[in-house]
Amino acid sequence: GENVEQHPSTLSVQEGDSAVIKCTYSDSASNYFPWYKQELGKGPQLIIDIRSNVGEKKDQRIAVTLNKTAKHFSLHITETQPEDSAVYFCAAISDSNYQLIWGAGTKLIIKP
Amino acid sequence: KAGVTQTPRYLIKTRGQQVTLSCSPISGHRSVSWYQQTPGQGLQFLFEYFSETQRNKGNFPGRFSGRQFSNSRSEMNVSTLELGDSALYLCASSFSGAGAEQYFGPGTRLTVT
Numbered sequence: 001g002e003n004v005e006q007h008p009s010t011l012s013v014q015e016g017d018s019a020v021i022k023c024t025y026s027d028s029a030s031n032y033f034p035w036y037k038q039e040l041g042k043g044p045q046l047i048i049d050i051r052s053n054v055g056e057k058k059d060q061r062i063a064v065t066l067n068k069t070a071k072h073f074s075l076h077i078t079e080t081q082p083e084d085s086a087v088y089f090c091a092a093i094s095d096s097n098y099q100l101i102w103g104a105g106t107k108l109i110i111k112p
Numbered sequence: 113k114a115g116v117t118q119t120p121r122y123l124i125k126t127r128g129q130q131v132t133l134s135c136s137p138i139s140g141h142r143s144v145s146w147y148q149q150t151p152g153q154g155l156q157f158l159f160e161y162f163s164e165t166q167r168n169k170g171n172f173p174g175r176f177s178g179r180q181f182s183n184s185r186s187e188m189n190v191s192t193l194e195l196g197d198s199a200l201y202l203c204a205s206s207f208s209g210a211g212a213e214q215y216f217g218p219g220t221r222l223t224v225t
Contacts, residue, residue: 043216043219044202091155093211101157102154105154
């Protein structure tokens with residue numbers, strides 16, 4: 001079955017700098033890769049997603065890149081702000097079992 | 113429109129008891145998924161219901177069960193509670209299922225003593 005690994009588990013960056021979180025997946029049939037942000041006391045919220053027919057997608061300060069050959073995808077946040085502090089999860093899904101498999105999460109800390 | 117609601121928000125139970133958690137999805141959403149979230153384990157998929165039918169199931173023991181009603185509201189039941197069942201249980205609704213945006217509720221924090 002699918003396995004998703006996420007790194008790093010904790011990331012501390014200076015406000016205004018960029019942050020990059022990386023995930024790898026095992027099932028080559030996976031075709032949908034969402035990223036979720038979870039703030040304290042709340043459920044995760046979708047921030048961006050990408051499908052396997054696209055290599056990169058941007059939405060203002062956030063972007064996701066996908067390398068199907070290497071089976072990894074990354075979240076890029078530029079010009080980080082204090083409100084970006086949260087736990088970020090990557091996930092992957094394949095048509096074979098139609099289950100979202102989640103990474104273990106990255107705690108992003110933005111230092112003022 | 114109203115978001116996903118989960119009740120209760122907090123629950124303390126004793127080993128061996130059973131518990132029922134409730135989830136009301138966003139109006140118009142027919143898919144409800146349940147996840148268990150524990151520190152260091154991320155989100156573990158329990159099951160998904162779509163139009164009152166269990167469409168998918170994760171690798172959890174039979175003590176974990178669920179159902180969905182005709183109004184798409186869903187309940188999750190855990191019988192014979194164990195200490196390891198202590199976790200945040202999240203419910204997510206979507207229009208079509210796992211391949212679409214999931215809208216999460218705030219979760220139910222279950223503590224088993």
